[in-house]
Amino acid sequence: MAEKKTYYITTPIYYPSGNPHIGHCYTTVACDTIARFKRMQGYDVMFLTGTDEHGMKIEQKAKELGVTPKEYVDPIVDNFKHLWQTMDISYDRYIRTTDEYHVKSVQKIFKKLYDKGYIYKGEYTGKYCTPCESFWTESQLDENGCCPDCHRSVVDAHEEAYFLKVSDFADKVEKFLTETDYLSPKSRVNEMINNFIKPGLEDLCVSRTSFTWGIPVDFDPKHVVYVWVDALSNYITALGYENDEYNDFEKYWPADLHMTAKEIVRFHSIIWPIMLMMLDLPLPKHLYGHGWINFNGQKMSKSVGNVIDPFVLAERYGSDAVRYQILRDMPYGSDSNFSNEIMINRINSDLANGFGNLVSRTVAMADKYFGGTLPEERQAEDLDNELIDMAGKLRDTVAPLIGEAQLAKALEEIFKVVSRANKYIDETEPWILGKDEAKKARLASVLYNLLETIRICSGLLAAFMPKTSPEVWKQIGASEELTKYDELGKFGKLPVNVTVSKGEMLFPRIDVEKEIDELNALLTPAKAFKEDEDLDKANVITIDQFAEVKLRSGEITACEKIKKSKKLLKLQVDDGRNGRQIVSGIANWYKPEDLIGKKIVFVANLSPAKLCGELSEGMILACDAGEDDVRVLFLDKDVPNGSTIR
Ligand code: ME8
Numbered sequence: 001m002a003e004k005k006t007y008y009i010t011t012p013i014y015y016p017s018g019n020p021h022i023g024h025c026y027t028t029v030a031c032d033t034i035a036r037f038k039r040m041q042g043y044d045v046m047f048l049t050g051t052d053e054h055g056m057k058i059e060q061k062a063k064e065l066g067v068t069p070k071e072y073v074d075p076i077v078d079n080f081k082h083l084w085q086t087m088d089i090s091y092d093r094y095i096r097t098t099d100e101y102h103v104k105s106v107q108k109i110f111k112k113l114y115d116k117g118y119i120y121k122g123e124y125t126g127k128y129c130t131p132c133e134s135f136w137t138e139s140q141l142d143e144n145g146c147c148p149d150c151h152r153s154v155v156d157a158h159e160e161a162y163f164l165k166v167s168d169f170a171d172k173v174e175k176f177l178t179e180t181d182y183l184s185p186k187s188r189v190n191e192m193i194n195n196f197i198k199p200g201l202e203d204l205c206v207s208r209t210s211f212t213w214g215i216p217v218d219f220d221p222k223h224v225v226y227v228w229v230d231a232l233s234n235y236i237t238a239l240g241y242e243n244d245e246y247n248d249f250e251k252y253w254p255a256d257l258h259m260t261a262k263e264i265v266r267f268h269s270i271i272w273p274i275m276l277m278m279l280d281l282p283l284p285k286h287l288y289g290h291g292w293i294n295f296n297g298q299k300m301s302k303s304v305g306n307v308i309d310p311f312v313l314a315e316r317y318g319s320d321a322v323r324y325q326i327l328r329d330m331p332y333g334s335d336s337n338f339s340n341e342i343m344i345n346r347i348n349s350d351l352a353n354g355f356g357n358l359v360s361r362t363v364a365m366a367d368k369y370f371g372g373t374l375p376e377e378r379q380a381e382d383l384d385n386e387l388i389d390m391a392g393k394l395r396d397t398v399a400p401l402i403g404e405a406q407l408a409k410a411l412e413e414i415f416k417v418v419s420r421a422n423k424y425i426d427e428t429e430p431w432i433l434g435k436d437e438a439k440k441a442r443l444a445s446v447l448y449n450l451l452e453t454i455r456i457c458s459g460l461l462a463a464f465m466p467k468t469s470p471e472v473w474k475q476i477g478a479s480e481e482l483t484k485y486d487e488l489g490k491f492g493k494l495p496v497n498v499t500v501s502k503g504e505m506l507f508p509r510i511d512v513e514k515e516i517d518e519l520n521a522l523l524t525p526a527k528a529f530k531e532d533e534d535l536d537k538a539n540v541i542t543i544d545q546f547a548e549v550k551l552r553s554g555e556i557t558a559c560e561k562i563k564k565s566k567k568l569l570k571l572q573v574d575d576g577r578n579g580r581q582i583v584s585g586i587a588n589w590y591k592p593e594d595l596i597g598k599k600i601v602f603v604a605n606l607s608p609a610k611l612c613g614e615l616s617e618g619m620i621l622a623c624d625a626g627e628d629d630v631r632v633l634f635l636d637k638d639v640p641n642g643s644t645i646r
Contacts, residue, residue, distance in 0.1 A: 007043040008252040009035050012260045013052040013095060013234050016076035017061060020083050022308040022322075022338060023261075023293045026330060029323045030290070030407055031259050032089045036463035037402045040485045046252045048238050049084070050095035051077050055227040059213035065538040069213045070098060083310060087319050088466050093246075095238040097215075097230055101245035105237035106230050107218040109279065110162075110206075112242075114219070118165050118278045121220075124205050128157030135159065135210060144565045144612050151567070151585050152609060162207040162223060169274040170201045176273055176283060183269045184404070185333035188262065188289050192269050204271065232272045236281070255284040259405065265289035288405045291335035293326065308338060312522055316515075320465035321347045321507060327407045327464060340519045344510050351507035355418050355457070359506060361425060362450040363475050366500045369434040373499040374448055377441035384449055387424050390417050391453040392491035398460050411464065414457055421453045451476050451498060452491055459488040468506055475503045550605040551621075551645035552576070553635055559592035565612045571595065571620070573602060576642015583616035589630050599635035601645055 011027045014020065028049060035047035053073045062072035077096060084091065095102060113119040127136045129147035135157060142148045174197050176182060177189050207223035208214065214224030233241075239253055240246035260268055268287050276283055295308060313322045325346045330336040366372060394417050401410040424446075433443040455478045462469035462483065473483055477498045487493050557579070558572040567585045569592060582602060601621040608617045622632045 004042060004044040006046065006252050006256075007035075007038040008046045008239075008255045009038070009048070009257045010235055010255055010259070011049040012264060013050040013097065013231055014080060015055075015058070016051045016053055016073040016080065017058055019076060020080050020310065022310050022313070022326065024080075025083070025087060025310050025322070026293055026326050027259050027261065027290070028084060028089055029087060029326060030330075030405065031257075032087075032091070033323070033327065033407060033463045034257065034402060034405065035092075036090060036466065037399075040463060041399070042485065044251075045092065046239070046248065047090065047092045048095060048235070049089070049091045050093075050234060050238070051080060051097065052227070052231040052234070053077070053096055053098045054214040054224070054230055056208075056211045056213070059211050062213075073098070086311060086314050087323065090466075093238055095234050097234060099245075101243040102234065102237045103215050105242040106215045106225055106233050108242040109233050109237075109275075110215075110217055110225055110229065111219060113164065113275075113278055114162070116278065118168075119162050119206060120165065122161060122163050122203075124157075124159040124161035126157055126159075127154035129154045135208075142567070144567065146611070152611070159209055160223075161205050161209070162217065162220075163203040164206045164229070164271075164275075164278075166201050166204050166271065166274050169277060170197055172277060173197065173201075173270055173273055177269060180283075182273075182283070182285070183265070183287050183289065185289070187333065188265055188269070192266065196266060196270060201270070228267055228271060229275070232267060232275060235272075235284075254282040256286060257405070258284055258287045260287070260289060261292055262289045263292075289333070290330065290405075291333060293330065293336050293338045295338050312519075313343070316519075317343075317347055317510070318467065318507075320468045321351055324351060324411070324465055328411045330408055332406050332408060340516050341512070344512050344515055347507060348510055348512070350415055350418075352509040354415060354422065355461075356505060356507040358418055358422050358425075358450070359454055359458075359472055359475060362447060362454060363500045363502055365430050365434070366447050366451070367502050369430070369440075369443060370447075372501065374444050374451075374497055375440065376444075376496050378445045378448070378496075379439075379441040380445055381442070383424075383427060384445065387417075387420055387449055387453060388491050390420055391456045392489075394456055395460060395485075395489040402463070407464075410460075414460055417453060417457055421450055421457075424450065448494070448496075448498070451500070452494055455482060455494060456488050456491070459483045459485075471503060471506065474501065476500055547646070548605075549603060551601055552604045553639045553641060553643045553645060554580075554600055554602050555641050556595045556598050556600060559595045561587055561592060562612050562614055568612055568614075569595070570614055573600070573618075573620075574641045575602070575604070576640065580617040581615055582618045582620055583611040583614050584620050584622075586620075586622060586630060586632060590632065595632075598632070599637060599639050599641075601633050601635065 009031050011031045014024055031047060035045050038045050058069050058073060062069040065072060081094065110119065127138065127141060129136065129150065129152060136148065136154060140148055141154065142151055146152055147154050174193060177192060183189050206226040206229050207217055208226060209222050212224060214227060215230050217223040217225060235255060235258065236249065236253060237243060238246065239249040241249045258268055273283050310322060325343045328346060328350065329342060366374060394414065397413050398410045401413065428446045430443055430446050433439040433446065454472060454476050458469045458472040477500050478494060481487065482493050552575060554573040554575045556571050557574050560570050562568040562570050567587050569584050569587045569590065571582045571584060573580050573582055602618045604618055606618050608615060620632060622630050625631045
């Protein structure tokens with residue numbers, strides 16, 4: 001017997017540095033849909049996902065919480081797995097970069113690259129922010145040449161490090177991107193070439209000595225392997241490359257499809273192929289870089305409190321409705337906007353009024369007029385042809401779209417047929433046919449055509465909504481055999497005297513207004529800020545420690561922009577004493593004239609610092625008010641200057 005063709009598909013491995021949100025669901029659900037569809041088509045599928053657990057950020061978070069990095073990530077990884085179960089993700093393998101076999105394989109990969117001369121020891125020169133204990137490259141610094149995190153001055157730093165000779169591969173990788181259809185959408189190819197390859201690829205620093213939570217370089221253990229070399233390798237170590245844990249590298253490699261969002265396309269389209277070229281391994285076939293899910297027009301982020309909890313949505317609407325909405329509303333290659341209204345309206349229009357209504361009306365009419373079993377007599381009319389034709393061709397329209405990850409488009413095509421079928425009900429008026437005994441054969445034809453259309457649509461939708469389709473098959477009386485891929489390409493497969501059985505409503509209509517209020521109440525900041533709360537609990541201070549911070553009131557008497565800087569304002573503050581100068585990074589949100597005369601709170605005993613050459617004696621208090629918004633804390637006008645705040 002001929003061997004089945006294989007199909008290897010991967011999601012990124014996610015950072016377990018916070019709980020998963022609906023953005024993570026997009027890639028995973030999209031890959032799951034493709035994996036399911038390929039299985040239907042008869043492929044032997046390997047669908048891989050996992051978590052990327054090393055790195056300085058995780059080490060820092062764990063330290064703040066007083067736990068080991070592994071103790072920190074374990075419950076978050078469990079939560080990712082729980083979410084994938086909730087969302088019906090049919091992954092075949094889950095990799096954690098802390099898995100022993102992966103660690104050993106990465107060490108071997110690193111050594112191999114070193115032995116081949118592609119990794120060499122050198123000196124990393126960059127910038128170092130002493131208060132943050134962080135290294136930065138020139139290009140990572142903020143527009144003032146300061147630390148991008150705390151915006152204080154940085155110093156030149158030198159660190160012994162290993163480098164990967166990516167510069168030698170610039171031409172080869174450019175050729176790979178331009179001469180193959182590896183990266184899609186095509187617009188991202190130009191982006192990669194113009195922004196990263198043409199300006200010149202610099203050798204990549206691939207080891208660190210400034211933290212320890214990573215895979216040690218086994219021949220020089222004060223170094224840990226750079227997290228991206230560790231992470232990208234997952235796609236091959238999970239198949240057994242350089243380990244005995246698995247044994248399917250020959251079978252599945254090269255990958256058929258890597259999927260990621262756009263921000264990490266650079267690593268997957270430049271660094272990853274170069275690593276593989278260096279290892280003399282075949283290159284993956286496709287990479288699809290999709291857009292982001294934004295929320296209410298802003299990128300989802302914990303600090304804004306707009307992280308959508310997929311568990312809440314799946315519980316309220318069912319995982320299939322959530323899967324459907326995120327896939328349907330993400331245009332190919334660009335961003336989509338998520339809001340509770342968009343989601344509910346989509347579920348109502350397409351699933352409740354569209355597909356759900358089509359199934360329930362058809363089954364109810366077969367039940368009402370024929371006691372559930374269609375008679376054998378038929379009477380066809382020309383009016384039937386368009387629907388029969390559309391439904392009959394649907395599988396072959398949809399299959400290539402799914403193969404190209406054009407999932408919204410594939411759903412659009414399926415729902416064109418659903419709409420056509422609902423219109424067919426209006427045109428044929430079965431409720432009128434049902435009243436006339438002489439028109440029973442015509443009515444049977446109409447209902448049969450509808451049931452067949454539903455069989456084909458639900459068969460194709462099974463990859464998108466794996467819980468709903470089997471329920472539909474029960475209702476329309478379709479045997480498992482008739483829902484197989486081969487049968488979905490043909491119209492007229494249900495038995496002539498098919499028997500339906502009425503069932504639950506598939507998608508109850510949602511009351512938009514009521515639901516929005518309830519949802520908004522559920523997505524309270526308290527829930528979104530859960531992780532901050534944990535950090536707060538782990539970092540309690542005593543009242544005496546708080547008293548060490550001297551907060552005072554003051555009035556801004558003069559204010560101007562600092563010429564060399566886009567972000568900084570120089571404030572003269574009446575502090576009830578001799579006055580002081582404070583430099584503050586709020587120029588993006590306030591004009592100097594908006595601030596003069598305003599009363600503010602400042603930290604009076606902060607050690608003075610020079611910011612862009614200007615002395616700053618203290619810091620004014622402000623709060624985050626959105627992904628990219630900041631508000632200064634203003635006091636009442638009658639508060640005296642220089643008062644203690646406690
Ligand atoms: O980057 N919209 O992990 P990560 C759409 N560990 N997709 C989103 C999204 C959003 N708003 N937010 C996240 C990493 N994603 C690395 C990857 S791979 C070898 C290493 C999805 O946890 C999307 O797939 O930050 C994005 O690429 C990924 O999560 C980033 O996940």
